[in-house]
Amino acid sequence: MNTIFNSWNGKRYHTLNYELQRIFGQKIMKISLDGGFSCPNRDGTLGLRGCIFCGEEGSGEFAGSRIDSLKDQVNDQIKLISKKNQSNMYIAYFQSFTNTYKAVEELKNLYYEALSFEGVVGIAIATRPDCLNGEVLDLLSELNEKTFLWIELGLQTIHESTAKFIRRGYSLSVYDKAIENLRNRNIRCVTHLIIGLPGENKDMMLKSVKHVGDGQGWGIKLHSLYIQKDTDLYHYFINNPFSLLTKDEYIDIIVDAIEILPSDMVIHRLTGDGKRDLLYEPKWTLNKLGVLSAIDKELKNRNSHQGINHKA
Ligand code: SF4
Structure with a gap:
């Protein structure tokens, strides 16, 4: 086997x-938290219905409950995690809605509270690129000096027609600027992309992947489009059925994507992360281990690896 x-x-x-x-020299687990945030795409600032695929939990289906204190959420999540894993180090992950969308003082209190819990060695913050103003960036820089920090941005696609369809509410240039601002401050950034959005072909999907790879962020999260019940996308799909990727099509695209990403980009996810009882289609996304092992198998068949087709 090649040393890489x-x-x-x-x-x-x-x-x-x-x-x-x-x-860290050991396994680290993520604790998904709900910090009681909203989103400008839901509170009327940009829109009222949010991104077309967004569920009631604001893309935080596995986070703690917002009616519980942060302390209770952390304790509950650690209890859950320790049933399956022996880890005693955690990343506090602010996952639900837009986790920089509050006054800076409130953000500061919340982030520092999360860091104060025993075993929390870092913090991950999911947000929108249009919710990273100068004050927020200054706070993130301060945090970045004190702990292991990463920021997650839900780009989903680089194509403006698709961005309009999914009601993302910001343009690609806003994302590019946010990445530049974070990079200039040495803050790790992870970009989310959805593979299989309606109206996109394989070439378009890989162009999005290449754009993220070229942006020199720290990491990427990829998953296939899945339709969650009772979202606007679900209602759209019922009335205007469109073709969803098969598992084989997804594996083929995802392996191409892995090949074009730079080898130092950290891959955070390659499968969907929806809740079983909320998923409408495609059902194959529920078998995450099956998807991951099919990806491994295809990489082996191709005698390939991340970065093999990366062109700077
Ligand atoms: S930006 Fe995130 S939280 Fe806001 S509507 Fe879109 S998916 Fe939901």
Whole structure:
């Protein structure tokens, strides 16, 4: 086996597990929290219905409950995690809605509270690129000096026609500027992309992947489009059925994507992350282990690995 695979613990791509183990010397688990945020795309500032695929939990389906204190959420999540894992180090992950969308003083209190819990060694914050003003960036820089921090941005696609369809509410240039601002401050950034959005072909999807790779952020999260019950996308799909990717089509695109990403970009996710009882279609996305092992198999068949087709 080529030495590059050994450097990712035998995997053919650069996983988050590998990266965190390398940095902290042990397995690190994420604790998904709900900090009681809203989103400008839901509170009327930009829109009232949010992105077309967004569920009631604001893309935080596995986060704690917002009616509980942060302390209770952290304790509950650690209890859940420790049933399956032996880890005693955690990343506090602000996942639900737009987690920089409050006054800076409130943000500061919330982030520092999360960091104060035993075992929390870092913080991950999911937000929108249009919710990173100068004051917020200054706070993030301060946090970045004190702890292991990363910011997640839900780009989903670089194509403006699709962005309009999904009602994302900001243009690609806003994302590019946010990435530049974060990079200039040495703040790690992770970009989310959805593979299989309606109206996009394989070439368009890979162009989005290439754009993210070229942006030199720290990481990427990829997943196939899945339709969650009772979202606007669900109602659209019922009235205007469009073709969803098959598992084989998804594997083919995702392996191409892995090949064009730079080898140092950390891959946080390659499968969907929806809740079983909320998923409408495609059902194959529920078998995450099956999808991941099919990706490994296809990389092996191609004798390939992350970065093999990366062109700067
Ligand atoms: S930006 Fe996130 S929280 Fe806001 S509507 Fe879109 S998916 Fe939902």
